[in-house]
Amino acid sequence: MTSTQTPSSTRGLAPTPPPAKTPSGLGATARRWGHRVADRRYLPVAGTLLTLVLILVIGQMRYSTDTRSFVNMRLFSNLFVDNSYLLVLAVGMTFVILTGGIDLSVGAVVALVGLVVAKLLIAGVALPLVLAAGVLTGALFGLLIGVLVHYFQIQPFIASLAAMFLARGLCNVVSVQSLSIDDKGFTDLASWRLKFGEGRDIWYVNLSMIVALVVVLVAVYLLHYTRFGRTVYGLGAGDGGQAVGLMGLRAARTKVWVYVISGTCAGIAGILFAFYTRSGFNLTGIGMELDAIASVVIGGAMLTGGSGFVLGTVAGVMVYGLIQVLIAREGLDSWWTKVFIGAVLLAFVLLQRALTSTRAGRRRSNREESPGRSRRFRAAAAPPPTADA
Amino acid sequence: MTGTITGADGRTRFQTTVARVTGHQLFWPVVALVVLLLACGIVSPGFLDVTVRDGHLFGQPVDILRQSATPLLLAIGMCLVIATGGIDLSVGAVMAISLAVSLTYIAESGTGSNLSTALTGLFLGLVVALAIGVFNGFLVTVLGIQPFIATLILMIAGRGIAMLVTKGQITTVTSPPFKSIGSGFVLGIPTPVIIAGGVFVLVALLVRRTALGMLLESIGINREASRLAGVKSRNITWFVYILCGLLAGLAGIVYGAPTMAADSNNIGLMKELDAIMVVVLGGTKLDGGKFSLAGTIVGALILTTLERAVVIFHLPTQVTPLFKALVLIVVCVAGSERLRGKLKIRRTSRPVVAAEVAA
Numbered sequence: 001m002t003s004t005q006t007p008s009s010t011r012g013l014a015p016t017p018p019p020a021k022t023p024s025g026l027g028a029t030a031r032r033w034g035h036r037v038a039d040r041r042y043l044p045v046a047g048t049l050l051t052l053v054l055i056l057v058i059g060q061m062r063y064s065t066d067t068r069s070f071v072n073m074r075l076f077s078n079l080f081v082d083n084s085y086l087l088v089l090a091v092g093m094t095f096v097i098l099t100g101g102i103d104l105s106v107g108a109v110v111a112l113v114g115l116v117v118a119k120l121l122i123a124g125v126a127l128p129l130v131l132a133a134g135v136l137t138g139a140l141f142g143l144l145i146g147v148l149v150h151y152f153q154i155q156p157f158i159a160s161l162a163a164m165f166l167a168r169g170l171c172n173v174v175s176v177q178s179l180s181i182d183d184k185g186f187t188d189l190a191s192w193r194l195k196f197g198e199g200r201d202i203w204y205v206n207l208s209m210i211v212a213l214v215v216v217l218v219a220v221y222l223l224h225y226t227r228f229g230r231t232v233y234g235l236g237a238g239d240g241g242q243a244v245g246l247m248g249l250r251a252a253r254t255k256v257w258v259y260v261i262s263g264t265c266a267g268i269a270g271i272l273f274a275f276y277t278r279s280g281f282n283l284t285g286i287g288m289e290l291d292a293i294a295s296v297v298i299g300g301a302m303l304t305g306g307s308g309f310v311l312g313t314v315a316g317v318m319v320y321g322l323i324q325v326l327i328a329r330e331g332l333d334s335w336w337t338k339v340f341i342g343a344v345l346l347a348f349v350l351l352q353r354a355l356t357s358t359r360a361g362r363r364r365s366n367r368e369e370s371p372g373r374s375r376r377f378r379a380a381a382a383p384p385p386t387a388d389a
Numbered sequence: 390m391t392g393t394i395t396g397a398d399g400r401t402r403f404q405t406t407v408a409r410v411t412g413h414q415l416f417w418p419v420v421a422l423v424v425l426l427l428a429c430g431i432v433s434p435g436f437l438d439v440t441v442r443d444g445h446l447f448g449q450p451v452d453i454l455r456q457s458a459t460p461l462l463l464a465i466g467m468c469l470v471i472a473t474g475g476i477d478l479s480v481g482a483v484m485a486i487s488l489a490v491s492l493t494y495i496a497e498s499g500t501g502s503n504l505s506t507a508l509t510g511l512f513l514g515l516v517v518a519l520a521i522g523v524f525n526g527f528l529v530t531v532l533g534i535q536p537f538i539a540t541l542i543l544m545i546a547g548r549g550i551a552m553l554v555t556k557g558q559i560t561t562v563t564s565p566p567f568k569s570i571g572s573g574f575v576l577g578i579p580t581p582v583i584i585a586g587g588v589f590v591l592v593a594l595l596v597r598r599t600a601l602g603m604l605l606e607s608i609g610i611n612r613e614a615s616r617l618a619g620v621k622s623r624n625i626t627w628f629v630y631i632l633c634g635l636l637a638g639l640a641g642i643v644y645g646a647p648t649m650a651a652d653s654n655n656i657g658l659m660k661e662l663d664a665i666m667v668v669v670l671g672g673t674k675l676d677g678g679k680f681s682l683a684g685t686i687v688g689a690l691i692l693t694t695l696e697r698a699v700v701i702f703h704l705p706t707q708v709t710p711l712f713k714a715l716v717l718i719v720v721c722v723a724g725s726e727r728l729r730g731k732l733k734i735r736r737t738s739r740p741v742v743a744a745e746v747a748a
Contacts, residue, residue, distance in 0.1 A: 102537070104662075148718070148721070148722070152721065152722050154721045154722070155674075155675040155676070157476070157537075157665070157675060158665070158666075158669050158675060158717070158721060159721075161662055161665065161666065161717065162714045162717040162718045162721070163714070164662075164710075164714075165710040165711070165713040165714035165717065166710070166711060166714035166715075166718075168710040168711075169707075169708050169709070169710035169711020169712070169713070169714055170711060172705065172707030172708050172710070172711070173708060173711065176705065176707050282707070286658070286659075290541070290544065290545055293541065294541070294545060297538060297541075303535050303537055303538050304535060333552070333557055335548070335549040335552035335553065335557065335653075336549065337549070338545055338546055338548055338549030338552075339546050339549035339550060339553070341545055341546065342542050342543065342545045342546020342547075342549065343546065345538075345541070345542050345545065345546075346542045349528075349534050349538050349539065349542065350532065350534075353532055353533060353534050
């Protein structure tokens with residue numbers, strides 16, 4: 001039984017290094033690498049990287065002067081300083097989206113965490129405690145969504161919508177005015193940075209960037225090198241965790257955990273955003289969840305779940321940030337950003353669609369083998385590992 | 390216990406009726422609405438009074454009805470979209486776009502007080518909304534893109550487009566005929582209520598007096614099976630997105646008409662989420678399939694009463710989302726299979742114990 005179950009169950013799982021088969025000569029090795037590069041799973045991410053390069057090339061051609069190149073360390077430094085909170089949010093969102101869920105609460109949680117941090121600092125609570133409370137607030141909201149989704153079987157959309165309203169409402173209970181943060185320790189943390197380069201080419205690494213980088217690394221490790229990560233991808237198969245359960249993995253627990261992770265990331269992002277603005281305000285973060293979702297989709301993840309990469313999300317966030325840079329450089333009004341993001345999103349969705357339709361076509365020939373599989377499963381499933389096919 | 394009529398399953402008729410009423414999908418939503426209305430009535434004694442002034446109806450219940458018009462219009466379209474297993478996130482942005490188009494036309498024509506100008510503005514706004522519905526439906530049905538992401542595109546880009554139409558300004562016009570769409574009265578009843586009620590009746594007749602409603606449900610339950618059974622699932626799904634877009638445009642105009650100002654950043658902000666909440670409160674599951682149009686009325690009334698209750702209770706209006714969250718969580722958890730399953734076990738186990746004791 002297991003031998004027939006395994007191929008369908010492993011579809012949509014994380015890419016792993018191909019099994020260590022003995023390569024029979026140079027030709028086989030080359031062919032295997034050829035297959036890997038052409039693997040359809042990487043195509044959306046390849047599209048993201050291509051867009052990234054395209055934007056950089058356009059920027060380089062349009063905005064470089066004789067003395068100054070558009071693409072330099074400072075550009076990337078600014079990009080990550082301005083978008084570190086979005087990166088953390090998007091990484092958390094990646095976990096949820098990989099399971100086929102969604103988390104709409106993150107924008108409101110960012111605002112709430114900012115306010116909680118500001119309020120506690122004004123009340124004179126010690127800084128480490130305040131930061132812990134901020135992250136914990138996010139994690140609690142994640143836990144709430146996870147419990148609603150798993151135990152009460154409320155759709156992720158509605159559960160996280162409720163959490164979003166809850167967080168937004170609590171924001172207004174904490175304060176309806178902008179609370180500025182003057183705490184010495186906090187502002188020291190926010191303004192701490194390492195300087196690189198000289199003169200006009202000076203660039204920085206600040207604490208937010210380091211935190212975001214650590215979050216990304218932890219997420220890559222969790223998703224691609226642990227049993228938990230496999231379960232996350234497996235849940236995205238869209239069969240309610242049955243395949244994962246048959247494999248002996250803990251579907252239920254993982255389902256709750258992804259929301260806790262997303263909430264925790266929102267908590268961290270809230271603190272980073274407070275670092276960035278040095279204040280807490282109840283109206284920040286409206287629509288931020290959409291930015292995060294858009295970044296994840298631009299980064300090549302499928303909203304049906306089961307397919308996507310953390311590093312793709314990183315590229316997605318960079319595309320998002322670079323579009324804003326280009327719009328600012330062109331001197332266009334800020335609402336153009338939304339139109340452009342929408343257009344890029346459309347392009348990526350069409351690309352994904354083109355990829356999945358060829359998959360469906362390929363799978364249609366196999367239909368006799370697996371007539372019982374649900375439509376959703378087929379739509380969500382990634383192609384079987386082609387490494388040794 | 391002697392003398393009571395018992396059904397086939399050993400329950401009394403009263404118990405069966407209670408079970409049927411509490412088991413109805415609209416039971417908890419209606420309870421929530423009644424509790425809210427009663428609470429408001431207790432805190433503010435004149436709350437439920439309706440008076441006639443100058444031949445027009447006035448009073449808090451009338452205000453609630455008037456304000457329910459926008460969420461109801463959005464929710465009717467959303468309900469049908471959700472029935473097919475989809476979702477439309479773009480309705481809030483569509484509200485902003487159609488209002489922006491209408492008001493920009495009226496402002497540029499310079500003859501805002503003419504009835505024909507106002508009607509043309511209304512018409513243009515609706516045409517744009519219709520076009521957006523066609524676009525959304527195209528992405529979902531022809532290209533087969535997931536509804537969530539297909540409509541997310543316009544949810545993000547739409548507000549930018551509305552800003553382009555108004556050139557980043559808040560366009561304001563003076564047009565009494567246009568204003569009356571949102572704040573006028575017809576036969577003593579507020580115009581928005583008439584519009585929303587008329588649309589509701591039309592849509593209800595369309596889906597429940599023809600086979601359309603059943604076809605929608607069959608598409609939502611299993612698209613492929615219904616297609617194989619001869620249901621034109623593509624055309625029907627497309628039609629539903631077009632209708633949803635059109636109603637969203639109408640909702641935007643009704644919502645923005647009283648102020649006659651196209652504030653593209655704020656008109657319809659988060660309204661898509663309100664609309665989805667209304668549909669869910671009305672007992673329709675987001676998975677698609679069975680839907681309840683009557684539920685959308687209950688849901689819209691709950692939403693508006695809740696917003697009004699916050700004012701009645703002298704709470705800061707910014708706290709409203711908190712109560713929305715509580716109502717949403719309570720209604721969803723109360724209606725969830727798991728909790729119902731637990732309650733049912735407890736309810737059915739009791740008579741068994743009683744029977745054993747009697748034996």
